[in-house]
Amino acid sequence: MKARIITALMAFSLLLPFHANAEQTLAKKYSDAEIIQIIKDEGYSAVTKLKDGVIKVKVDGSTYVLFNKSDGDLQAYYGAGGVKVSYEDINEWNRTKRLSRAYLNSDKDPVLESDLLANGGLTKKHVTEFFKVFVHISVNDFRKFLISHDES
Numbered sequence: 381m382k383a384r385i386i387t388a389l390m391a392f393s394l395l396l397p398f399h400a401n402a403e404q405t406l407a408k409k410y411s412d413a414e415i416i417q418i419i420k421d422e423g424y425s426a427v428t429k430l431k432d433g434v435i436k437v438k439v440d441g442s443t444y445v446l447f448n449k450s451d452g453d454l455q456a457y458y459g460a461g462g463v464k465v466s467y468e469d470i471n472e473w474n475r476t477k478r479l480s481r482a483y484l485n486s487d488k489d490p491v492l493e494s495d496l497l498a499n500g501g502l503t504k505k506h507v508t509e510f511f512k513v514f515v516h517i518s519v520n521d522f523r524k525f526l527i528s529h530d531e532s
Contacts, residue, residue, distance in 0.1 A: 406501030409452025415507065419446075422508045439515055446511070452498030454507065456514040459491045460523070464532040473525055480518040492522045 410418065412429050419427045419437055426438035435446040447455040470490065473482045480494040496502070496510040 404503040404505055406503060407452075407498075408501065409498055410448070410502065410507065412448050415446060415448055415454070418504050418507050419511060421504075422511070424511075437511075442519070444511075444515060444519075449498075452502065454496040454498070454502075454510065456494045456496075456511065457491065458493075458514075458519045458522070459485065459489055460526055461489050462532070463490060463526045463530050464488070465490055465526060465529045466531065469525075469529040472529075473522070477518075477521065479513060480522070482522065490522075490526055492519060494518060 412433065412435060415435055416427050416429060419435070424437055424439060428436050430436050430445075433448045433450070435448060437444045437446060442458070445457040447457065449455065465484075467484060470482045470484055480492050482490060482492050485491050494510070494514050496506065
C-alpha cells in the first residue's frame with residue numbers, strides 16, 4: 381500500500397511542471413491593452429498608453445517606456461538627464477554588462493534599452509520578468525554606473 385502511494389505521488393510530482401506550463405500559454409504578441417494589464421497586475425499602478433505601441437510606466441518617480449513592436453517584440457527604454465558621461469564610458473557599459481545596451485542620444489543624454497523577442501512566443505510571466513529585470517536590476521546598475529562616471 382505504501383509503495384502504491386509513493387509511486388502515485390512520484391507520478392503526480394512529475395506532471396506538475398507540465399500543468400504549470402499549460403497555464404502559461406504562449407502568445408505571438410500582446411496588444412497594448414494586454415501589456416498595460418499585465419504590468420498593472422504585477423503591482424505597477426502608473427501605467428498609461430501614450431500612443432499606439434508606446435506605454436509609459438512610472439516607478440518610484442522614474443519614467444520607463446515600453447515599445448510594443450508590430451512583430452510582438454517589446455523594447456524597454458530608460459533615459460537619464462543631468463548626467464554627463466563619455467562615449468568611452470558607454471562603451472565600457474556595453475562591453476561589461478549583459479541584458480541591456482546603452483548609448484548617448486542626440487542630446488548626449490545616456491539611454492538604456494533592452495529587448496524581449498517574441499519569435500519564440502511570449503507568456504505574461506516573460507513580460508513581467510523582463511520588465512522587473514530591466515527596472516530593478518539593469519536600470520539600478522546603470523544609475524550607479526552613471527553616478528560613478530559622471531563628468532559634470
